[in-house]
């Protein structure tokens with residue numbers, strides 16, 4: 001998974017990446033990484049490194065460009081953020097970052113397209129030669145490391161061989177195989193592959209759907225394969241509509257709880273929460289541009305541009321539903337549990 005050279009390129013505690021409000025913010029950034037690692041398991045290593053204060057100086061994220069680019073951007077923002085829940089999007093640092101004027105952030109190359117050229121690396125070197133504006137971390141993003149010109153690559157290599165403390169390089173490539181070997185040997189590689197076996201979660205969803213379809217007798221008295229499939233699609237559709245109601249009219253909190261109980265009887269709350277979780281995870285994937293393994297069949301057709309929410313909201317929503325499932329297993333009264341879930345979901349929705 002990692003491809004470091006003979007020299008250890010990690011940042012050690014004595015020159016570790018400093019978070020602006022020291023460990024508090026780091027712990028919260030940890031939660032952000034852990035949530036991502038749920039779907040992209042290679043990031044567990046990154047979460048661990050952050051926890052142990054051994055973040056590598058040079059990180060290479062490989063995978064679909066939209067995905068690696070989105071994650072790199074959020075991670076960079078999170079590393080610079082001084083807010084309560086990084087990346088918070090609200091603190092001065094996040095505002096500067098989003099406006100593209102953060103002095104401790106640099107993006108290599110123009111408009112993120114085309115191969116990185118020598119001139120781009122020269123601009124990077126000038127930026128690197130400056131001191132941190134806020135006295136904390138400095139982060140740069142370099143995309144398409146697999147398309148860098150050889151001359152530019154060699155220039156970059158010098159910088160990677162002599163890393164500066166508190167400077168983190170976040171690089172992306174579609175795959176590591178096309179990256180120059182010398183560069184690759186200086187990076188820690190995190191392949192952003194979708195968790196191969198979402199087996200446990202998929203099995204829980206499958207079990208729930210089987211339980212739900214057994215509950216409703218088909219009109220012919222027998223459940224044929226087609227009927228069962230139709231039923232599964234029908235459940236996903238109703239949950240999708242429920243999620244849309246939450247997105248569009250979050251103030252209808254108690255109606256939402258009642259609606260949920262109308263779709264899934266009290267006996268099937270856990271099954272319903274599994275399906276809801278599957279839909280939310282799909283939304284997380286769609287939001288980061290990864291549509292490869294969606295579990296809700298008609299999600300892409302039903303969700304419209306107006307239903308778009310920031311990734312942080314989908315991540316938080318999935319968290320809340322997961323916690324609701326845990327409370328359900330601890331025998332909290334379904335109605336109360338669902339109402340609490342809906343209230344929290346609506347708070348998250350209204351914070352946007």
Ligand SMILES: [Zn+2]
Nearest residue numbers: 081083091094
């Ligand atoms: Zn912030």
